[in-house]
Amino acid sequence: MKVLDVACGHGLYGYTLAGRDPRARIWSLDWPNVLAVTETNAEKLGVRDRAHFIPGDMFEVPLGGPYDIVVVANVLHHFSTERARELLARTGEAVRPGGKLVAIAISTSDAAPHLDPVPHLFSALMLAWTSQGQVHPLSAYEEMVTAAGFAPPKVHSLPDNPLRVLIADRV
Numbered sequence: 718m719k720v721l722d723v724a725c726g727h728g729l730y731g732y733t734l735a736g737r738d739p740r741a742r743i744w745s746l747d748w749p750n751v752l753a754v755t756e757t758n759a760e761k762l763g764v765r766d767r768a769h770f771i772p773g774d775m776f777e778v779p780l781g782g783p784y785d786i787v788v789v790a791n792v793l794h795h796f797s798t799e800r801a802r803e804l805l806a807r808t809g810e811a812v813r814p815g816g817k818l819v820a821i822a823i824s825t826s827d828a829a830p831h832l833d834p835v836p837h838l839f840s841a842l843m844l845a846w847t848s849q850g851q852v853h854p855l856s857a858y859e860e861m862v863t864a865a866g867f868a869p870p871k872v873h874s875l876p877d878n879p880l881r882v883l884i885a886d887r888v
């Protein structure tokens with residue numbers, strides 16, 4: 718089972734999967750300096766022999782594949798809707814038909830900001846820390862996922878938690 722973890726950071730999503738399923742081989746993508754830390758985590762978790770690394774800009778670097786699973790966690794809010802769509806479209810091309818996208822994203826709900834303050838405050842942080850980032854509404858993430866060639870996602874969430882997990886099959 719081939720898994721691509723896009724903008725993997727610490728790499729723990731992929732390596733947790735590898736720890737649970739000995740068939741899993743993980744391709745961790747991030748900037749080269751980040752991957753130096755990612756690799757130490759693969760070693761600490763005992764999955765280094767099944768860890769591969771793709772250094773570079775996720776919008777430019779060849780993604781390889783086809784993968785069975787692509788994870789895109791906690792990064793879409795760093796970008797505008799157009800760039801986030803572009804990233805998901807790239808991942809769509811790297812997943813085999815029937816494979817899965819797992820997107821983890823903080824999102825705003827339909828409630829007014831004062832009733833749903835955390836994602837709105839986080840979006841203000843993205844305004845300060847990134848050039849075009851924003852917290853997207855759930856409907857926008859769903860639309861981006863289907864536009865990237867996936868079936869409508871199943872959305873998982875917890876009460877009072879703005880993180881959503883969207884899981885979608887590649888059409």
Ligand SMILES: C[S@@+](CC[C@H](N)C(=O)[O-])C[C@H]1O[C@@H](n2cnc3c(N)ncnc32)[C@H](O)[C@@H]1O
Pocket residue numbers: 723724725726727728746747748751773774775776789790791792795
């Ligand atoms: C908020 S962290 C998320 C890390 C991990 N996926 C998680 O969910 O905890 C965002 C990651 O995206 C990476 N990143 C941002 N822009 C990138 C780009 N253009 N190419 C590759 N990685 C990028 C950063 O280096 C960082 O590790």
